[in-house]
Amino acid sequence: MTISHFIYNFTISNITSLKFIVDQQVEDIEMPENLKLNTFLDEFHSDCPHPECNFGFYGFAFGQSPFPVPQPIQDALIKNADKGAYAAVPGIPELRHAISKYNRHYFKMDIAPERIYVGPGTKELVFNLLEVLHGTVILPTPAWLGYLPQIRFLKKNYHMLPTRANKKISPVDLRKLALRLQDRQKILILNNPHNPTGLLYDRLELEEIADVCREQNITVISDEIYALTTYDFSRFVSMGKIYPEGTFVTNGLSKSHAAGGYRLGYVIFPQHTIELREQFKKILATEYTAVSTPIQHAAVAGFEISKELDDYFVATRNIHQMMGDYTYHALGAIDGVKTTKPDATFYLLADFNAFADDLHKIHITTSQKLSESLIVHPYHTAIVGGDSLVLERTDFSARIAYVDYDGVLVYQKYLQNRPKSSSERTEFVRNNAPKIVAGIDMIAEFFNNLKRDNIAKLETKKSSLVATD
Ligand SMILES: Cc1ncc(COP(=O)(O)O)c(C=O)c1O
Incomplete structure (x- = not known):
């Protein structure tokens, strides 16, 4: 072995065994919740055995405006x-x-x-x-x-x-x-x-x-x-x-x-x-x-300041409002769900605490567990749970973002034909944001199933008690 080979091998073996020590200040912090959720969704989808998992998920978790960047x-x-x-x-x-x-x-x-x-x-x-x-x-x-x-x-x-x-x-x-x-x-x-x-x-x-x-x-x-x-x-x-x-x-x-x-x-x-x-x-x-x-x-x-940008702000906020109104009414129609009524943004806060007893019965005791239960098959629904919003871990509130649609297409469609009446606005959401509509139906199904399964369990328990009486 030549000297240079020796130095080379020595360096390589030392490099591969190097262990970096992370600064304590960084060790102590946690990954911000939105990025944690990204990782979780990726892992979940690569592990999921059902063919439906290829579809992805109903995305109520990510807070990103879906519209095109203004042309100017x-x-x-x-x-x-x-x-x-x-x-x-x-x-x-x-x-x-x-x-x-x-x-x-x-x-x-x-x-x-x-x-x-x-x-x-x-x-x-x-x-x-x-x-x-x-x-x-x-x-x-x-x-x-x-x-x-x-x-x-x-x-x-x-x-x-x-x-x-x-x-x-x-x-x-x-x-x-x-x-x-x-x-x-x-x-x-x-x-x-x-x-x-x-x-x-x-x-x-x-x-x-x-x-x-x-x-x-x-x-x-x-x-x-x-x-x-x-x-x-x-x-x-x-x-x-x-x-x-x-x-x-x-x-x-x-x-x-x-x-x-x-x-x-x-x-x-x-x-x-x-x-x-x-x-x-x-x-x-x-x-x-x-x-x-x-x-x-x-x-x-x-x-x-331009008319073009002004029109853009008006159109995009109107679309956010339509999606928000739909989400507010559709979630509010689920028995037991309360939500804030948004004046702005593309979020609302949904309160699922009325289901706390039912959730506890199936060992969902934290908002994190609720988010995880909603993301798994067959619900495929991503929300941001209360603990990520600096609420108590046991608070079953969640942030619902209503931006899961093709913003470029929806923006064009809106400009071509602006819905006016409230029924036209609902129709617009149904036609152009099907994942928002189906995702809220999934949330409703999750809580319906939760109640139904708990009632069924109770019935079985009662009848087994009667049988042993
Ligand atoms: C309340 C709030 N502040 C700040 C930000 C981040 O804004 P920026 O992209 O300008 O860093 C967000 C993004 O989600 C937000 O929701």
Whole structure:
């Protein structure tokens, strides 16, 4: 063996036996629930022996807008493919100006472009805000599944704020909690319109929350990524308007422009935050330098005010509303099921707790087990269970997303012939979103079977008791 062979073999054998030690901070965090679900579905389908499993599943779990990315954004991306230079950390000036105008037009807010920072999605920006802001986080529940892993990753102090029956933050409960917290600064995560309930906070509700925030020195991160999906858009009010001195508003392209994969979001800083913005800039510069330059140019087209985009927002929110109305009525028609009535987004929160006794009888004791039981043959129905929404593990609530249809086709069909009456709207859903219709029927069948099987078991037990009597 030559020396070089020896060195080669020695290196290879050492490489193959290398064991990497993962940093404890990463070991301690869990995979965010939506990604866990992806893995679970893949595993389930590769293990499932029934031919029906090839069909896939009724997808109520994934929160992604199915519509085409608006044409002006696509065109601008192609046109700017040659932009290879790094962009400025807070974003290219054209984009910050376009976002400023967009906010004036849609949200009636006058924001100087300097108060706007661009990042790779609002999820990252919320994370960056949690990095820069000292304080205990107040997380109202149920909550979007993205926040808690970030809070835990950053090892921030946090407190849940369970909402009451109306599923909205109670200002009284917020004040009570804030009074108990020692920190000089507290951070409330407000998500409006809300994932998973689809509910919208009106002006008065926001004002009441803002009063408590002023009194208790609570900073608000207002995640408004679903703002433009609000079905009656005239009802939407940004927390940035109500509490401008204490609110960080985040928004982006992901939901309203069906462009989650572009990874572009922005944050509006509160007034008088020059020093804080400099600190924030250090974080962005350290972590990702800037958002991809061609994407920023494409986003300029997305935030421009035009009739084409306006029509797109109107059409897409109308379709979301139709699907939401159908889902709300069809689920509500199942005896025992209660749901929120969405004002925006493409989600609602379904409450299956009326079946708790029946579920316990077949050893389904957690929302996770309920989700797993619904995904297996013969139901093939994917939902997001309560524990992924930061509810109690034993709470049989679930998020139902109503976007499982071909969005490109449905969008075209809607433009060709807009359904007007309520029967036409129902017909539209039946014809164009058959998986939503069949998936809700599956949920109904699951609970019918559950009740029927439990009754049958009880009957058998009774008759065997009679027989032994
Ligand atoms: C409430 C909420 N905030 C933020 C996000 C992530 O948005 P982005 O794609 O801009 O990171 C989502 C995506 O599902 C969401 O539902």
